[in-house]
Amino acid sequence: MKALSALVRSASSACSRRVERVASGRCGLCSKIQPSFGLLFDIDGVLVRGKTPIPAAKRAFQKLVDSNGQFVVPVVFVTNAGNCLRQKKADQLSHILGVPITQDQVMMSHSPLRMFKRYHDKCVLVSGQGPVLDIAKNVGFTNVVSVDMLRESFPLLDMVDHNRRPKLPSSPMMNLPRVEAGMSENTFPVYKVDVIVQFYRTEVLTGQEAKHFTKNDITPNPKSESIQRLYMRILQLLFRFKPECHYMVPLSENIQYPMLYEWVTPIMSVYMRMCQFLPLCHVYDFSLNDLLNPKAKRTITILSAIQNFLHFRKQRLELTAAHQQSFRSDMDRLQAYTREIKEAEKKIEKLSIIPPEQQAEAKELASALAELTTNTQHEYQDVSAMNEKVAQCKTEIAELSQKLSQRRVEVATLKDEIVKLKSQIVESPEELRNEMERMKENVKNIKMSKDLADERLVELQMLVQCAGQVEAEIHVLLKQLQDLQNSMCQTNQQKEKVQDLAAMNEALQKELRSLGTEEGQLKRALAMKYDKESKHQIRRQKKKEVKDQQVKNIYGQYDKIHEKREEVVKLIEETNRETKQFKEKMQKLREKCNQRSQKAQEIYEQLLNTLEQYNKRIESIVLETNADISKMKSHF
Known part of the structure; x- marks a missing residue:
């Protein structure tokens, strides 16, 4: 009888076959389209260390779940521990990682025992740590005997622990069932x-x-x-x-x-x-x-x-x-990519290199573009200065127009006051004179300010005329700038094309580098394979040489054995000839013996016949002599 731990060790080989089925089952997924891959995580030392989670693992698991807290891909947790139930382990992981995990996502060392359904109805012996009876019943076993139950029934079996050694022999429990399950059957399927x-x-x-x-x-x-x-x-x-x-x-x-x-x-x-x-x-x-x-x-x-x-x-x-x-x-794809990259590099070289026939024109165009750029920069500076002056003039005109409007308002108010004063003329001439003098002074001041405003307006008009001429010049310059801008746009488009080609070149170079690294890795792998193959070839060659040498030795030994065998065959043939001759002589001797035995038999028969006749004669003589004796007795 074997314990359940032996079943666990033998079932560990079947665990790898069942993991894919478990991963494709209930993994808490809510997505409609199932992904084509899944994830298997070890627990101890990978996700947690003792009871403390690894921070990077916790952050990684936050990325594996969606907004509803469900896993995006199938996830299964694998551990060789077996001292607790799967539900308890799932609750521990959910609490530590902060992600909802079900017991169907946990694969422990005793999980493969669910496949051994032929043992579920039999009485099995369970050994291990933790709640072994609960684990065995959860796995599917109905009739379970633990080591503690066995020790209580047969205390003399546990003689190693001196604390448990019984002082007096106890009677074993008679109702302990017999352990039926064992690994006598095979772990692989037996076919018909x-x-x-x-x-x-x-x-x-x-x-x-x-x-x-x-x-x-x-x-x-x-x-x-x-x-x-x-x-x-x-x-x-x-x-x-x-x-x-x-x-x-x-x-x-x-x-x-x-x-x-x-x-x-x-x-x-x-x-x-x-x-x-x-x-x-x-x-x-x-x-x-x-x-x-x-x-x-x-x-x-x-x-x-x-x-x-x-x-x-x-x-x-x-x-x-x-x-x-x-x-x-x-x-093949790598070779195709390298060919395309080489072709793109050649195209980029053709686009970046100016042919010698057009180099002079390109230099002239470059110098003309440089002069145009310098001229446009100077003209832009002049235009910006003129725009600043025009803005200042406009601000001054706005200020003067505001002052004129204020003066007009003042003149209108003065006129109203004059009208009022005329209506309110008093009889005293002195007050009238004073008022008239004040009015005259005010009129003089207004005239002076008006003259100054007119002069300033004339100056501003002159400036505006100059600004109009400057605007015409600016329009001409703007047309030239538009032409230059078109040419610059064309050059910028060409530059953008060159930049795009440069970006494509960089991307292709990056791909080439990545492909080069992959090619280097593949070359290293191929080199390692070639080295291994060469080593294997050398070993095979050596083995072949050794085998050839062994075959030669075997052939040599075989030849020697064959020679010995031929000698033995010759000896056997000679012995066969001698035996044949001896058999022939024996046959002849047997024939002679038979003939002599026949003659002896005949002589023997003749002797017997003669002896019988002789006996008969003797008997007859004895009878005659007896008769004569009786006669003689009668006479005497």
């Missing part, structure tokens, strides 16, 4: 015989071997020759180890009767190589009996393990082929 036969006929065997390989070679009594041939073909498919190589094993020259090893050599070679290969298929107890006397169930298990490995190998080969194809396409 028809599926195994079909797979090996299509993927491993070829020609007549595939045609003759049937279900009867495996069940009910596997044929050892067919199984050995199948193992040889599997080794040939995986390691390019031909079946003929199993028969060429170097032997010592001092071995007597090397022909006795001819049958053992290929069997031991296949056995050694299968012992090296089958641990990759999670078969660790391959024995020599599986080759010499295979059993049906055991053979099906081994072939299922190899079939599972070959499926995995085929998928990996397809992935590597796809990566190689994408690498080739990237290399």
